[in-house]
Amino acid sequence: MLDKFAEELREQREKSGITIQQIASKTxxxxxFLEAIDRGNFSFLPELYVKAFLKEYARVIGLDEDETVKKFLIAREGKDYNEVLEQGKIEEEKTKEQKKTETAYSKPAIKSSPVKSYFDDSLNKKDQDDSDSDKTRLMYAAIAGISVLVFAVLYLFVFNKSDEIIVEETPIEEIVTDNAQRFEEVPLNNSEEDMNMPYDSLSLEIFSSETSWVNIIPDKGKAVEFILYPNSARKLTAQNSFTATVGNSGGIILKLNNKQIEFSGRSKSVKHFRIDKTGKLEYLNTPPNTGQ
Structure with a gap:
């Protein structure tokens, strides 16, 4: 089914008059990687990246991005995605019709409000008691709100004086959507630091001559994940060590504190490794713990 899926993508691309080179230039x-998709080979990178690349491919040739990814996932299971999607539409239509029928035959309940006598002293007294109770609740709520505000101000200006900088992992959709800007922001000879931690003693630069994806953990902290495009670089800092996973590792060059480290990667191959503060590089057999 994946062959059929790839064939439909290729036919739509050719029908739109768009070449592989044009897609590469736009995305x-x-x-x-685009040629692999055209041939029906979807094992070139982990599924997360394949889906992201498929969305970009579909967008350029004029297909619905989400529907294209759905077809890929169904085809990967060996099912006919046209039949599955059609069945899903039929079920959706049945559900809509059922809701319409239920709405047509349902009658809204009519609630009648009790009639109060303006001359009933007991009712007037109850309304007064309710009003006093509401005022009391409002007063307590106001006091609680002021207390929370005062505590927040004290925490921000007195207790919270930490200089810690938190770096959040960037989702893959944002990485692919914004990849054109990344190409301009991180040239090989003018890379920018991803984290600016003043007390860190290790600086690791990762250069790439090919498109590669990186998942790296400074010390034992939070993992940082990104894609490096051809002739681009990223710099990260840590105190004691770096643990990383690199995809398409053949185009990777590593520099620790401006000194190149001997790293042996292979094209379209994943490498797991760890670098300590002495510059020693240790290859790992399994992916490192993400630290999250």
Whole structure:
């Protein structure tokens, strides 16, 4: 089914008069990955990245991005995605019709309000008691709100004086959507630091001559995940060590504190490794703990 899926993508691309090179220019995705999609080979990267690249491919050739990804996931299971999607539409239509029928035959309940006598002293007294109770609740709520505000101000200006900078992992959709800007922001000879931690003693620069994806954990902290495009670089800092996973590792060059480290990667191959503060590089057999 994946062959059929790839064939439909290729036919739509050719029908739109768009070449692989044009898609690569518009999306900044490496041409060899786009050619793999065209051939029906979807094992070139982990599924997360394949889906992201498929969305970009579909967008450029004029297909619905989400529907294209759904077809890929169904085809990967060996099912006919046209039948599955059609069945899903039929079920959705049945559900809509059922809701319409239920709405047509349902009658809204009519609530009648009790009639109060303006001359009933007991009712007037109850209304007064309710009003006093509401005022009391409002007063307590106001006091609680002021207390929370005062505590927040004290916490921000007295207790919270930490200089810690938190770096959040960027989702893959944002990475692919914004990849054109990344191409301009991180040239090989003018890379910017991803984290600015003043007390860190280790600085690791990761250069890439090909499109590669990186998941790296400074010390034992939070993992940082990103994609490096051809002739781009990223710099990270830590105190004691770096633990990382690199995809398409053949185009990767590592520099620790401006000194190149001997790293042996292979094209379209994933490498797991750890670098300590002495510059020693240790290859790992399993992916490192993400630290999250």
């Amino acid at each position: 900044r995705i490496d041409k060899k």
